[in-house]
Amino acid sequence: MTSPLFLPVAELPKLLARLLELGYKVIAPTIDQEAIVYSEIQSVEDLPRGWTDEQEPGHYRIKPTSNDRYFDYVVGPHSWKKYLFPPLQLISRAISGEEGWTFETCSDAPEQLAFLGVRACELAAMKIQDRVFLDGAYVDTGYQRRREGSFVIAVNCSVASPNCFCTSMNSGPRCKTGFDLALTELDDGMFVEVGSSRGQDVIEPLSLHAATTQHLNSAENLYARTVSQVSKHLNTDDLRNRLMSNLNDGKWDSVAERCLSCTNCTMVCPTCFCSHVSEVPSLDETVVERQRKWDSCFNLEFTAVHGTPVRNDVRSRYRQWLTHKLATWHDQFGESGCVGCGRCITWCPVGIDLTVEVNAICGGES
């Protein structure tokens, strides 16, 4: 791979133009609904330049900064999951005709998406979902198609929020693998790392100069500063066994008293992958669509077996979520299901903090 390059800040539009010229639809952070969300952009003007976010448990606000950086915030309510694993998918259709029923598989029109601004924890989340959807005997072909079609431009975080704990989950803040290009925003431009031959093909025609030692030092300083800003920690030592040996701890009751079972944590989680499939008939019953929608282990119906819920209280559903995410995910997929992005903490309407609950249930300090 080529050595790091430098993209002067004034030339960022050229990178975007290059992606658009190659036929990519560019998805990036942008301001909407008083939040930094992921949406299609047409120009670098659409990026939240000069904005940052403020996060606490159950609290999120955007506010202007005193600088004009493009990426001076962390992750918001959306994740890239909504593009790779869309919330509503049409899987198949059955049509009744003179010859009886015919069945067709539906697949969404493949789009070439370029994700601009993917953070290290989000790269880790994509890798986790790759394992869920692509490994093993049953491959989710829709996910596979969308994932292979997407071009990933990572951005190294220049700040950390009080809800970030990527350093505990070994998922950030530094982007190491899983990108085509990675940017680090310095005072006068982007320090660019090339992570794939596709990335090389995209960046080549921009004829960028190699990054200087000074650029490299500035980037290293920025990584160190961001790491020092990460204040939340989760003790992951033997976490699987610590949780699984505390399944009847009284603290589960305490969190169940506060938990709304509203599904927000699972919806914003970039690795949660549960869905349900239902058949939706037309009024005249000649067409039946099979739809797949995001679902959640917090929904009572989701826990139904033979029509009867097996986790018939909030306590058991919260415990299922937390132990799956942090413990039994290891049994199932050989790794943790948490990347430490902090979304479940920020977007919980009553500010339940996963790290605090883990510490309460099975002791935090080793």
Place this chain on the structure above:
Amino acid sequence: MSNKLRLGVFKFASCDGCQLSLLNAEDELLALAEKLEIAHFLEASSIIGAGPFDVSLVEGSISTEADLQRIKDVRRLSKTLITIGACATSGGIQALRNGASYEEFVRAVYPSPEFIHSLETATPISQHVPVDFELRGCPVNTKQLVQILVDHLHGRRIRVPNHSVCRDCKLSGTVCVTVARGLPCLGPVTQAGCGAICPEFTRGCYGCYGPAHQSNPSSLMAWLSGHQHPVEQLVPLLQNFNAAAPAFSNAAKELQEGARR
């Protein structure tokens, strides 16, 4: 004799909005009418068909002595009885008088209270007769209403999702108005069905569909009242169309008692 299923639509104490939700099904009504004989539906037709009915939709709460008898008649004439809307399911906005002074309410609202002959409470249909299915909403969602009728026609079990409004906000990409703007919202404790309309228009949820499954409004209220939302704002939020739904009325009571302490 036609072999179509016979449908009756009945109204008790209510605003007629849920019946309008059926009339609003403009694209589906004709197709529905091919399968269902709409035998009794005063909002739509002055032809009054006699019972019995295969399916009856019942709107409104029980608010008068006459209602008490009439709902028993409707039940007796109906093979399947489905209630539609918040009034029929939890009592509706008129249930605000439950637990308050009926006399004071009547005097405050009517210029000639002597003509008013109501019960002291407005109560859900299920408190008086067995109900086969309760469709929530104020008003009910036309799509859900048509769907349950079609499901019933084809012998499928009638069901609608009972999860929170939050899931629907998240599916449509709507950013949480409580977390990102500090607005009080009942979405986390309210059953979905409306399509999460209010948050999409920067309003907190008003709880039109009543409490979600195993909902926890006490926790939400404790959080909101601890974050600069006064009890005077939160109690009225709970006391809307589903004021008498136990989960909501208990949470309102807790808030009021907490404020008194």
